[in-house]
Amino acid sequence: MEGVGRMEAEGNGRGYLSERGWKSWAFTLDHKRIGAMYLWTTTVFFLIGGVFALLLRLELLSPQARYFSNHTYNVFFTLHGAMMIFLFIIPAIPSGLGNFFIPLHIGARDVAFPRLNLASYWVFAAGFLVIIGSLVAPMDTGWTFYTPYSAKSAAAVTTLSLGIFLIGMSSILTGLNFIVTIHKLRAPGMTWHRLPLFIWGMYSTSIIQVIATPVVGVTFLLLAAERIFGVGFFDPTKGGDPVLFQHFFWFYSHPVVYVMILPAMGIVSEVIPVFSRKPIFGYKAIAYSSVAIALGGFLVWGHHMFTSGMSPLANAIFSLMTFFVAVPTAVKVFNWTATLYRGSITFEAPMLYALTFIFLFIVGGLTGPFLGALATNVQLHDTYFVVAHFHYTMMGGTVMGFLAGLHYWFPKMTGRMLNEKVARVAWALIFVGFNVTFFTMFILGVRGMPRRYAEYLPKFHTENVISTIGSAVLAAGILVMCWNFLQGLRKGAPAPANPWRALSLEWRAASPPETENFPEIPLVTEWPYGYGTPKG
Amino acid sequence: MDNVLAFGAASGQAGRVDALFVMIAVIGGFFFFLTQGLLIYFAVKYRRRLPDRDNETPAITGNPLLEFLWILIPSIVVVVIFYYGWRVYTDQRIPAAGATEVHVTARQWMYEIRYPDGRTAINEIRVPAGKPVKFLLSAADVLHGFYLPDFRVKMDMIPGRVTTLWVQPDRPGSYQIFCTVYCGTGHSNMLAKLIVMSPHEYEEWVEHGGREGDEGGEHEPLVVRGERILSNAGCLNCHAVEGKEKIGPNLRGLHGSKVPLEGGKSVTADEEYLRESIVDPGEKVVKGYPNVMPTYKASMPPDDVRAVVEYLKTLK
Numbered sequence: 001m002e003g004v005g006r007m008e009a010e011g012n013g014r015g016y017l018s019e020r021g022w023k024s025w026a027f028t029l030d031h032k033r034i035g036a037m038y039l040w041t042t043t044v045f046f047l048i049g050g051v052f053a054l055l056l057r058l059e060l061l062s063p064q065a066r067y068f069s070n071h072t073y074n075v076f077f078t079l080h081g082a083m084m085i086f087l088f089i090i091p092a093i094p095s096g097l098g099n100f101f102i103p104l105h106i107g108a109r110d111v112a113f114p115r116l117n118l119a120s121y122w123v124f125a126a127g128f129l130v131i132i133g134s135l136v137a138p139m140d141t142g143w144t145f146y147t148p149y150s151a152k153s154a155a156a157v158t159t160l161s162l163g164i165f166l167i168g169m170s171s172i173l174t175g176l177n178f179i180v181t182i183h184k185l186r187a188p189g190m191t192w193h194r195l196p197l198f199i200w201g202m203y204s205t206s207i208i209q210v211i212a213t214p215v216v217g218v219t220f221l222l223l224a225a226e227r228i229f230g231v232g233f234f235d236p237t238k239g240g241d242p243v244l245f246q247h248f249f250w251f252y253s254h255p256v257v258y259v260m261i262l263p264a265m266g267i268v269s270e271v272i273p274v275f276s277r278k279p280i281f282g283y284k285a286i287a288y289s290s291v292a293i294a295l296g297g298f299l300v301w302g303h304h305m306f307t308s309g310m311s312p313l314a315n316a317i318f319s320l321m322t323f324f325v326a327v328p329t330a331v332k333v334f335n336w337t338a339t340l341y342r343g344s345i346t347f348e349a350p351m352l353y354a355l356t357f358i359f360l361f362i363v364g365g366l367t368g369p370f371l372g373a374l375a376t377n378v379q380l381h382d383t384y385f386v387v388a389h390f391h392y393t394m395m396g397g398t399v400m401g402f403l404a405g406l407h408y409w410f411p412k413m414t415g416r417m418l419n420e421k422v423a424r425v426a427w428a429l430i431f432v433g434f435n436v437t438f439f440t441m442f443i444l445g446v447r448g449m450p451r452r453y454a455e456y457l458p459k460f461h462t463e464n465v466i467s468t469i470g471s472a473v474l475a476a477g478i479l480v481m482c483w484n485f486l487q488g489l490r491k492g493a494p495a496p497a498n499p500w501r502a503l504s505l506e507w508r509a510a511s512p513p514e515t516e517n518f519p520e521i522p523l524v525t526e527w528p529y530g531y532g533t534p535k536g
Numbered sequence: 537m538d539n540v541l542a543f544g545a546a547s548g549q550a551g552r553v554d555a556l557f558v559m560i561a562v563i564g565g566f567f568f569f570l571t572q573g574l575l576i577y578f579a580v581k582y583r584r585r586l587p588d589r590d591n592e593t594p595a596i597t598g599n600p601l602l603e604f605l606w607i608l609i610p611s612i613v614v615v616v617i618f619y620y621g622w623r624v625y626t627d628q629r630i631p632a633a634g635a636t637e638v639h640v641t642a643r644q645w646m647y648e649i650r651y652p653d654g655r656t657a658i659n660e661i662r663v664p665a666g667k668p669v670k671f672l673l674s675a676a677d678v679l680h681g682f683y684l685p686d687f688r689v690k691m692d693m694i695p696g697r698v699t700t701l702w703v704q705p706d707r708p709g710s711y712q713i714f715c716t717v718y719c720g721t722g723h724s725n726m727l728a729k730l731i732v733m734s735p736h737e738y739e740e741w742v743e744h745g746g747r748e749g750d751e752g753g754e755h756e757p758l759v760v761r762g763e764r765i766l767s768n769a770g771c772l773n774c775h776a777v778e779g780k781e782k783i784g785p786n787l788r789g790l791h792g793s794k795v796p797l798e799g800g801k802s803v804t805a806d807e808e809y810l811r812e813s814i815v816d817p818g819e820k821v822v823k824g825y826p827n828v829m830p831t832y833k834a835s836m837p838p839d840d841v842r843a844v845v846e847y848l849k850t851l852k
Contacts, residue, residue: 064779064780065780065782066780069780069781070721070722070723070724070725070782070783071721074718074720074721074723140720140721141718142718146679146717146718148677148678148679148695149678149679149718149719149720152677152678153720236694236695236696236697237695237696241696242679242694242695242696243694243697276582276593277584277590277591277593278593278594278595278596279595279596279597280597281596281597281598281599282597282598282599282602282603283597283598284598285598285603307681307690307691307692307716308692308694309691309692309694309697309699312625312626312629315625316622316625316626319618319621319622320615320618320622323614323615323617323618324611324614326610326614327607327610327611327614330606330610331603331606331607331610333571334571334602334606335603337571337574337575337578338599338602340575340578340579340582341578341582341596342582342591342593342594342596343578343582343591343593344582344583344584344585344590344591344592344593345578345579345582345583345584346583346584347579347583355575355579358575359572359575362568362571362572362575363568366564366567366568367564369560369563369564369614369617370557370560370561370564372614372617372618372621373556373560373617373618373620373621373622374621374622374624374625375552375553375556375620375621375622375624375625375628375688376553376556376557376560376621377621378553378625378628378688378689378690379553379557379685379688379689379690381690381716382681382683382690382716382717383683383716446557447685448683448685448686448712448714450681450683450714450715450716450724451716452718452723452724453723453724454723454724455724455725456724457712457727529597530595531593531595532593532594532595532596533592533593533594533595
């Protein structure tokens, strides 16, 4: 491996992809290959999780159980949530795109600990294999594992939580690796304020992963001790407290929504300036707001528990803290919008998805105050309003950011261009389908339909039918997009090194990059957003 | 308001929650149109005009005054929303003096109601209009929820704890209660009603020992009474009479049939088996079904059990 590609100029052959055979993948220490393995794996789980979602929507076509029993429905929504959260949305951007692009962005040859990086992938693989193994007695507790139900359930709760424990370990190792990489391996001249904003997002995310993930690991150990040895941490008949589990669980699971969203915000911050030909507006505000969100995100977990019998004072404090986390998020949206001002905007697929991110995230963000305010939270908690809000931020936000990143970096990762027309058709279907599916759920929630209902009162029928139709359109869009990716991989036009005329370092490497990334470590003399004509 | 929320607010309290909802919607709507408007306006106005050449773009990198303003203004707005949300919530949490108390214990998958005078009921709470009601909530097995959408309130029901919720129902009517904390297979069938009666009717109902005016008289046929009890006691949350099976076995055709049991034996469903399965359901568990049915030994007097069995016999 030593020296391969280093002496070669850009664009010849297939770069880091030139080695063949399964061993060249399974034992690779190349961050790009490891990133690609994560991308493939997480995308497959995204599609499987999506199939579960479609089955849920299918059942909800009718108010009474029609296609599946209530138990089967409950298993489906558990698996939809668990797979989407733990096997797709948490690892996809950080471990997939992060692995691939952090070293390229900062001008390094690899991450700080390549072997640890490979180990992270295989721990992740062990995790998803265990999770698949748990399907022999599929879990029906919801992805939140609330006790005492999860402690009593006969399903393979312990197995599934072991799988998530492993995934969490992989997540911690990856986070650690990235923090060290960003601190120690920046190219000469790459000061903190010249870092691409994607790196700021990834850095903040890594901090959360390292600090918060151990808590969920410990929580699952306690749950396992309860199930296997009968220790009553969460069992009131033995002096435990079921609500304690919720505190532990959300102490991880709230910060982790920022693990999901911050890297996506980073991608949007990369894409918007490139396709507007304008410097990013308010670089420092965007960069520091990521860190603020990451730290503030640790203080708001109680807002998932306003109706759990916490004291009104604790509820009030959590409510106030929650509102303050909203401010740095709003600041980002304002800065992205201001970046467009007086730009020269083109609408290739990455830009379409980035703008869609902002559009949908504003809806998700503005429906947040209904849930952050105590009195309206008590009304809307555990209804479809929450489901809608969550999907607007996570699917409308994170997934759109992920898709923006995939389209933006596809030429770099594969050396091939995507068909732009097909990409636009897919985008249009996804945009329309998404809004029809999930906006309807806001209405259902306000009308009082509780979530996780296999059967529902007939008065909610119309909205459910509309939502299911939307989900079919959304699925069609995803399929067209996947087809476009596969076509692009097989016979897309060869990509130049820098098809989008972007200034960040990854575009100085070949498409696809050589194993060593750069022939020479680049010397960085300016920030990556120097678009536009300086005054005077 | 009713048009927006589809339910009418059933109490003054609920009206205040609705007012808060509208306030947030108005503020949110303003920022929605401001941000989306600018996003779309900029995207259209500053699109690239010439296919092959960029517009001249200025190298604007930021504006400290704008950054300051758009940190300050949202901060003020969220504090205002927080404050009103907190105030309305605090009023909700302090029970009015002289509230009627009702104890509600949830279990998979029903609500057991107990009034202070010893009356019990299942899945149906009756209270007089115009007086505050305080619910003392608990759970017997796993977490459950107690959600009154018309009153815009809910509270979790937790094993080993008592949580409380109070409402002041202004108008007589029948109001839905949903379980909102996922509790297993029968979660979405765990429905109940809050029936608010005019004070006069309520008095009469209590005097009748908790029965409606003409129902349950001495001359009510056993079968009619059995059917009424079956639907009031929550049996139908888990047992269907027709159609797709719910959590437990269907009831039609049960009497006289041969029932396979856990452990390999089987039994003919005669009167004694039906009686035993109501008062001691864990004794003979039907093969393939979870052993989750609670006992009705305390909540259903022998006369009522007899009536239910007689009704089951008519379901052929």
